[in-house]
Amino acid sequence: MATPVFEEFDPASDCDCPGCAHWRSVLPFSRAGRHPAARRAVIVAAAASAALGAGHVAPAFAAPQVPPGPGVSAGSEVATPQGPRARLHGRSGPPIEPASEVRAPQTTRAEIITRAKKWVDAKVPYSMEAYWSDGYRQDCSGYVSMAWGLPGNEWTGTLGQFGERVSKEELQPGDILLFHNPQNPERGSHVVIFGGWKDYTHTSYLAYEQRPPRARRKDTPYAYWNQSNRYVPYRYKGLKEDAAAGPDKPKPPAAATPYPGAAYFGPGANNKYVTQLGQMLIARGAGPFYTLGPGPRWSDADRRATGAFQLAQGWKGAEARGLPGPLTWELLASGEGKDIAAVEAPDPQVPSSHGVPGYPGRAMFRPGASNPYVTQLGEQLVKKGFDKYYTAEPGPAWDEEDRRNVEGFQRSQGWRGGAADGVPGPETWRRLFS
Numbered sequence: 481m482a483t484p485v486f487e488e489f490d491p492a493s494d495c496d497c498p499g500c501a502h503w504r505s506v507l508p509f510s511r512a513g514r515h516p517a518a519r520r521a522v523i524v525a526a527a528a529s530a531a532l533g534a535g536h537v538a539p540a541f542a543a544p545q546v547p548p549g550p551g552v553s554a555g556s557e558v559a560t561p562q563g564p565r566a567r568l569h570g571r572s573g574p575p576i577e578p579a580s581e582v583r584a585p586q587t588t589r590a591e592i593i594t595r596a597k598k599w600v601d602a603k604v605p606y607s608m609e610a611y612w613s614d615g616y617r618q619d620c621s622g623y624v625s626m627a628w629g630l631p632g633n634e635w636t637g638t639l640g641q642f643g644e645r646v647s648k649e650e651l652q653p654g655d656i657l658l659f660h661n662p663q664n665p666e667r668g669s670h671v672v673i674f675g676g677w678k679d680y681t682h683t684s685y686l687a688y689e690q691r692p693p694r695a696r697r698k699d700t701p702y703a704y705w706n707q708s709n710r711y712v713p714y715r716y717k718g719l720k721e722d723a724a725a726g727p728d729k730p731k732p733p734a735a736a737t738p739y740p741g742a743a744y745f746g747p748g749a750n751n752k753y754v755t756q757l758g759q760m761l762i763a764r765g766a767g768p769f770y771t772l773g774p775g776p777r778w779s780d781a782d783r784r785a786t787g788a789f790q791l792a793q794g795w796k797g798a799e800a801r802g803l804p805g806p807l808t809w810e811l812l813a814s815g816e817g818k819d820i821a822a823v824e825a826p827d828p829q830v831p832s833s834h835g836v837p838g839y840p841g842r843a844m845f846r847p848g849a850s851n852p853y854v855t856q857l858g859e860q861l862v863k864k865g866f867d868k869y870y871t872a873e874p875g876p877a878w879d880e881e882d883r884r885n886v887e888g889f890q891r892s893q894g895w896r897g898g899a900a901d902g903v904p905g906p907e908t909w910r911r912l913f914s
Contacts, residue, residue, distance in 0.1 A: 560692070599623060621639060685700060721816070754774070
């Protein structure tokens with residue numbers, strides 16, 4: 481009697497059951513957290529092996545269909561199938577010309593990133609057949625076509641015609657990293673939008689991409705999680721200078737300094753980059769926020785000024801929380817983006833809430849609250865290692881996951897009872913951000 485073979489399998493990466501969502505968040509590259517169906521397959525295989533007796537060969541388990549790239553866990557290998565070139569909204573849209581004849585519409589880096597963020601905020605689901613309300617196909621190449629503002633849906637085989645190749649050192653927000661696989665073009669290719677370096681080492685960057693299960697922005701190793709040596713940087717040919725950055729616009733100081741990383745900013749930071757940030761902000765209209773010249777110690781004036789600049793770009797929520805990311809720094813350093821509109825100087829006699837820098841008040845963390853401080857709190861909890869209950873990236877809506885993670889931090893401080901209720905007070909905030 482032939483030995484039966486059972487296949488152990490993982491579910492599709494876009495499975496939204498609570499179990500899969502939990503394991504994707506907690507152990508994104510681990511194969512320990514499996515869908516119940518996969519575990520049942522293992523149990524059936526084990527039972528069959530025992531029934532066959534010791535004289536038979538143990539059942540073999542099928543390998544994953546797509547082998548991971550060198551040094552990359554299989555958990556990071558996600559298929560990103562894409563459709564071919566198509567008109568907007570599919571068949572109902574206007575016809576498109578050959579890619580070689582399409583003129584690249586003009587746009588700015590800030591506009592590219594703003595459009596990319598819209599899909600991330602809307603959690604646009606991945607699909608190689610469906611079209612979003614703006615007419616673009618909901619796959620990786622359709623996402624880049626939308627962000628670049630192209631007149632139709634391109635694919636990885638034609639996107640390179642709308643850009644020019646650049647080096648790794650020349651990459652700036654709004655550029656792309658393109659992998660077109662001629663051996664399997666529709667299912668073996670991918671493209672992401674470069675959002676800026678995470679720090680001066682240039683080993684990781686912020687990527688905007690459309691991949692299962694939905695559009696996302698994520699810290700990503702250069703050039704990508706897998707097939708890294710096959711991704712090619714491109715810059716959009718239709719880039720234009722931002723209207724706010726004319727020839728008479730004063731250049732900010734030390735414009736060539738690369739983004740040092742998020743760790744250099746926020747409560748407790750004290751370094752030269754905080755000073756440089758303040759100088760660049762003042763050059764863009766943030767002078768009224770500072771009663772004294774910018775200095776190396778992070779202050780509420782830096783947070784408010786940074787937030788004002790981010791709001792001037794049209795960003796909202798977590799994107800305008802007052803902490804500079806790679807794109808904020810890039811726009812300030814390059815002189816691009818929009819200046820801060822005329823503002824009234826904040827009253828220097830009004831201290832931060834409860835005397836703790838940056839603490840917004842307990843009202844920001846009530847049931848139903850939604851604001852950038854909740855995101856800021858969640859990101860700091862993750863940084864400190866108190867993210868046990870998050871099943872997704874922290875967001876602006878206060879929920880039970882936030883409360884339980886705060887409670888875990890409070891208990892780590894030795895607090896009990898009402899002192900560890902999961903709602904951050906000024907002392908919790910001070911210790912968490914110190």
